Amino acid sequence: MAMKKFINNPDNLVQELLEGFVLANQDKVALEGSNLVVRVNPKPKDKVALVTLGGSGHEPALSGFVGEGMLDISVPGEIFAAPGPPRVVEALKAVARDAGVLFIVLNHAGDVMSANMAVDMAQKEGVTLAKVLTCEDISGDPEDRRGLVGCLLVIKAAGAAAEAGKSLEECAAIAQRMADNMRTLAVAVSGATHPSTGDVIAEIPDEVMVVGMGQHGEAGGGTQQLKTADETAEIMLDALLNDLNVQSGEEIAVLLNGVGATTLMELYLVLRRVKQLLEAKGIGLAHSLVGEYLTVQEMGGFQMCIARVDDELKALLKAPCNSPALTVK
Amino acid sequence: MAMKKFINNPDNLVQELLEGFVLANQDKVALEGSNLVVRVNPKPKDKVALVTLGGSGHEPALSGFVGEGMLDISVPGEIFAAPGPPRVVEALKAVARDAGVLFIVLNHAGDVMSANMAVDMAQKEGVTLAKVLTCEDISGDPEDRRGLVGCLLVIKAAGAAAEAGKSLEECAAIAQRMADNMRTLAVAVSGATHPSTGDVIAEIPDEVMVVGMGQHGEAGGGTQQLKTADETAEIMLDALLNDLNVQSGEEIAVLLNGVGATTLMELYLVLRRVKQLLEAKGIGLAHSLVGEYLTVQEMGGFQMCIARVDDELKALLKAPCNSPALTVK
Numbered sequence: 001m002a003m004k005k006f007i008n009n010p011d012n013l014v015q016e017l018l019e020g021f022v023l024a025n026q027d028k029v030a031l032e033g034s035n036l037v038v039r040v041n042p043k044p045k046d047k048v049a050l051v052t053l054g055g056s057g058h059e060p061a062l063s064g065f066v067g068e069g070m071l072d073i074s075v076p077g078e079i080f081a082a083p084g085p086p087r088v089v090e091a092l093k094a095v096a097r098d099a100g101v102l103f104i105v106l107n108h109a110g111d112v113m114s115a116n117m118a119v120d121m122a123q124k125e126g127v128t129l130a131k132v133l134t135c136e137d138i139s140g141d142p143e144d145r146r147g148l149v150g151c152l153l154v155i156k157a158a159g160a161a162a163e164a165g166k167s168l169e170e171c172a173a174i175a176q177r178m179a180d181n182m183r184t185l186a187v188a189v190s191g192a193t194h195p196s197t198g199d200v201i202a203e204i205p206d207e208v209m210v211v212g213m214g215q216h217g218e219a220g221g222g223t224q225q226l227k228t229a230d231e232t233a234e235i236m237l238d239a240l241l242n243d244l245n246v247q248s249g250e251e252i253a254v255l256l257n258g259v260g261a262t263t264l265m266e267l268y269l270v271l272r273r274v275k276q277l278l279e280a281k282g283i284g285l286a287h288s289l290v291g292e293y294l295t296v297q298e299m300g301g302f303q304m305c306i307a308r309v310d311d312e313l314k315a316l317l318k319a320p321c322n323s324p325a326l327t328v329k
Numbered sequence: 330m331a332m333k334k335f336i337n338n339p340d341n342l343v344q345e346l347l348e349g350f351v352l353a354n355q356d357k358v359a360l361e362g363s364n365l366v367v368r369v370n371p372k373p374k375d376k377v378a379l380v381t382l383g384g385s386g387h388e389p390a391l392s393g394f395v396g397e398g399m400l401d402i403s404v405p406g407e408i409f410a411a412p413g414p415p416r417v418v419e420a421l422k423a424v425a426r427d428a429g430v431l432f433i434v435l436n437h438a439g440d441v442m443s444a445n446m447a448v449d450m451a452q453k454e455g456v457t458l459a460k461v462l463t464c465e466d467i468s469g470d471p472e473d474r475r476g477l478v479g480c481l482l483v484i485k486a487a488g489a490a491a492e493a494g495k496s497l498e499e500c501a502a503i504a505q506r507m508a509d510n511m512r513t514l515a516v517a518v519s520g521a522t523h524p525s526t527g528d529v530i531a532e533i534p535d536e537v538m539v540v541g542m543g544q545h546g547e548a549g550g551g552t553q554q555l556k557t558a559d560e561t562a563e564i565m566l567d568a569l570l571n572d573l574n575v576q577s578g579e580e581i582a583v584l585l586n587g588v589g590a591t592t593l594m595e596l597y598l599v600l601r602r603v604k605q606l607l608e609a610k611g612i613g614l615a616h617s618l619v620g621e622y623l624t625v626q627e628m629g630g631f632q633m634c635i636a637r638v639d640d641e642l643k644a645l646l647k648a649p650c651n652s653p654a655l656t657v658k
Contacts, residue, residue, distance in 0.1 A: 002535045004518040004629060006558040006595040013598075016558075020597025023604055024585075024619040059593035189333040195594065206331045229335040229345075256353075261590040261627040264388035265524065266335040268349025269342075275352055290353040292621070298590040300333060300627065320658075327656040329649075 003193040005298075010196035014056045014078055021063060025324040028067045036091050037063040037074045048162040048171045049073070049095035050155065052104045053088050053118075054111055055080045057195060060325035061294035062106075065152060067323030070159040071104075079196050082110035088118035092127050100128040100168030102175060104154055106147030107135035130172035132158075136184045136305065138243045139212025139222065148184040149257040149294040150305045153317065156326070160319035174316065182307035183244045185236045188213040189226060190261060190300030201299065211235065213301065229269035236304045237274055241283070246308060248282035253317055255305040258292040262300050267291075270302070286314050293325055332522040334627075339525035343385045343407055350392060354653040357396045365420050366392040366403045377491040377500045378402070378424035379484065381433045382417050382447075383440055384409040386524060389654035390623035391435075394481060396652030399488040400433075408525050411439035417447035421456050429457040429497030431504060433483055435476030436464035459501035461487075465513045465634065467572045468541025468551065477513040478586040478623040479634045482646065485655070489648035503645065511636035512573045514565045517542040518555060519590060519629030530628065540564065542630065558598035565633045566603055570612070575637060577611035582646055584634040587621040591629050596620075599631070615643050622654055 007013055015035070022031050032038045043049060053075040054062040063074040073091045077083035095101055105115040112133070119131055134147035134154055158175035166174070188210045191202040204210055209232070211222030227235065246252060254274055256267045267290045278285050286309050294303070309317065321328050336342055344364070351360050361367045372378060382404040383391040392403040402420045406412035424430055434444040441462070448460055463476035463483055487504035495503070517539045520531040533539055538561070540551030556564065575581060583603055585596045596619045607614050615638050623632070638646065650657050 004535075004538075004555060006518075006556075006561050006591070006599060006631075008557045008559050008598065013594075016601055017594045017597045020599070020601035020619075021593075024597060024600050024617050057594065059597070189335075195592075206333070209333075226333060227335075228337045230337050232335050260592065262335070263524075263589070263624065263626055264350075264621075265342075265346045265386065265626075268346045268353060268388070269337065270335060270349070271353050272345055272349035288353050290349075292593075295592065297592055297594075298629065302335075322658050327658060329651050329656060329658060 003198040005195055007195055013196055014076065017056065017059070018076060028322060028324055029063070033090055033094065034087050035076065036087065036094065037066050037076060039067055039072055041068065043072055043163070045097045046099055047165055048099045048168050049097060049101045050104060050159050050162055051091050051095060051101055052151070052155065053077065053083050053115060054106060055082060057297060058294050064325030065155050065323050067321065069163045069319060069321030070155055070323040070326070079194065082108070082114040085114050085117040085121065088114055089121045092118060092122040092129060093125060096127040098128070100130065102158055102162065102168060102171050103129050103131045104151060104158070104175060105131060105133050106151050107133050108146060128168065130168055132172060132175040132179055134179050136179065136182045138183050138185050138239060148186060148305065149255060149303045150182040150184045150307070152293050153182055153253065153255060153305065153307050154178045156321065157313055157316040159321065160316040178307060178313055181244070182305060183240045184303050184305040185211065185240055186213050186301060186303040187211045187232060187236060188299060188301035192260060192297035192299035195297060201296065229266060230273045233270045233273035234277055237277055240304060240306045244306060244308060246283055251284035251286040251309055253287040253307045253309050254285060255289045257294055257303040257305065259296045259301050259303065260299040262302050264290065267302060287317050332527040334524055336524055342525055343405065346385065346388070347405060357651060357653055358392070362419055362423065363416050364405065365416065365423065366395050366405060368396055368401055370397065372401055372492070374426045375428055376494055377428045377497050378426060378430045379433060379488050379491055380420050380424060380430055381480070381484065382406065382412050382444060383435060384411060386626060387623050391480070393654030394484050394652050396650065398492045398648060398650030399484055399652040399655070408523065411443040414443050414446040414450065417443055418450045421447060421451040421458060422454060425456040427457070429459065431487055431491065431497060431500050432458050432460045433480060433487070433504060434460060434462050435480050436462050437475060457497065459497055461501060461504040461508055463508050465508065465511045467512050467514055467568060477515060477634065478584060478632045479511040479513045479636070481622050482511055482582065482584060482634065482636050483507045485650065486642055486645040488650065489645040507636060507642055510573070511634060512569045513632050513634040514540065514569055515542050515630060515632040516540045516561060516565060517628060517630035521589060521626035521628035524626060530625065558595060559602045562599045562602035563606055566606055569633060569635045573635060573637060575612055580613035580615040580638055582616040582636045582638050583614060584618045586623055586632040586634065588625045588630050588632065589628040591631050593619065596631060616646050
């Protein structure tokens with residue numbers, strides 16, 4: 001697969017994409033300090049601030065989640081690479097406040113290492129914070145689950161709670177409750193290329209789909225023949241419901257995240273089938289989100305994320321927000 | 330290229346995607362009558378209603394533009410095919426009102442034929458309406474320019490005007506002014522497959538880009554070696570500015586529409602360069618929109634649309650709206 005992307009000098013890729021990103025969303029976000037993505041209308045200092053970090057190349061994630069009712073700062077790294085601790089510390093200090101800082105970290109080795117070092121350093125400098133790790137991918141190592149698109153639900157719920165004036169303890173508890181009650185599974189049908197190096201991220205044979213592929217092409221062992229939308233929906237939903245142990249009578253939110261080349265059309269078919277399957281099991285569909293939130297360049301496939309929701313989490317997911325990747329009126 | 334899509338029986342594709350689409354956006358849209366996509370909170374009858382029609386397979390277009398401050402009804406056809414006149418008449422009659430109906434049609438042969446027949450029939454039944462045709466693609470036949478993603482700007486501006494209580498004459502004049510002052514050019518780097526038939530929509534050799542390719546793979550004659558983001562931005566912007574005859578001191582809106590596999594990352598690079606080029610020419614960037622609004626399945630490439638805007642059009646583009654594909658607070 002030859003790389004066919006509109007880029008310039010790969011060395012400037014992240015700098016250029018961030019400049020274009022804030023230009024396209026100048027009513028919501030801006031660059032500050034060493035390329036930290038911040039809200040243009042900062043939240044009052046008496047409310048909890050939300051921070052995250054993560055590699056670039058997954059647009060709109062994660063900087064697209066910065067805005068009213070969502071994140072206060074995102075620290076973007078290089079392509080598919082965590083930012084180093086100094087910039088993370090800079091972000092944590094920039095939003096430091098008596099109300100405290102909630103730091104949401106996706107479980108990937110580089111992100112976690114940077115985050116932990118930054119937390120130590122920021123706390124030594126007096127920053128009040130709580131950290132919540134997302135690790136909801138049910139494929140791969142059960143002792144070290146990856147954080148996938150579920151981070152959006154955690155950020156949405158905790159962000160709405162912070163906007164409503166909840167304490168750091170309450171916001172962290174909400175984020176943790178969402179994180180504990182969500183599960184994600186990915187499926188891939190076609191590969192992608194690394195935008196700086198041209199390296200192939202994942203090579204997937206014709207007529208095959210890979211259930212459980214991570215967002216950087218990590219294999220999950222689920223290689224099988226390509227199925228229909230209905231069949232794929234059922235395979236993935238059953239695995240998720242089983243892992244989360246969802247019972248008849250409960251309610252879940254469903255997030256379908258296209259990772260690049262897979263169309264909204266296909267995701268709508270999958271959602272339709274998910275709803276039918278849930279109805280048959282007596283499980284309620286409390287909320288759904290369908291779109292491209294965390295992509296893997298031009299890869300074909302999607303992530304299905306489910307989350308068990310109580311009334312409070314449901315209300316927080318539906319609360320207003322205004323970020324580049326998600327706006328709710 | 331083998332087709333790798335999550336679909337079921339191709340005969341049910343549009344029905345299923347519409348069911349999933351309204352399920353995913355149930356706070357905004359619903360299906361009514363013979364699969365018309367309508368607002369769940371209809372606009373008061375004393376305000377002008379907006380209607381459009383168009384083939385499916387371009388999600389989120391065009392039904393994704395239904396909502397507050399945007400369209401009142403969209404009539405989706407089969408994949409890449411116009412809906413027949415009876416359903417269009419049904420839509421026009423469903424929103425018929427003394428205030429009148431503004432009917433926005435993209436210039437594609439099938440859409441125009443259906444639209445014209447429906448207009449005749451609806452007018453005979455007493456529906457008050459005005460029709461505006463969008464035909465802003467500067468590639469191809471100069472006497473018969475295609476309507477591409479620019480329809481979004483026309484719908485956004487006229488939809489905001491209608492929501493504000495403007496008359497049919499005023500809304501139609503606004504839509505026509507936007508249509509007359511916009512131009513679009515597409516570039517493609519990789520092909521796609523027809524989701525029902527598996528037919529290849531466009532075959533594009535390695536290392537090549539095609540400037541001027543229409544949304545169904547119509548060639549525009551612009552086959553050339555793949556360029557960088559900066560070079561491509563300049564080639565496309567210059568062609569558009571020249572065709573629209575934009576002068577130093579004027580202001581334009583810029584819409585960058587990813588058609589499928591091309592990433593937001595790449596579009597941000599292009600927008601960044603567009604802004605630099607405009608500055609050098611003394612042209613203002615009044616507004617920008619970057620995203621996937623009108624797609625062509627998994628095709629790689631994007632459409633660049635520019636529009637000369639006065640203060641009224643600028644305000645209408647920035648006005649609040651709430652639709653599946655675009656929400657402005």
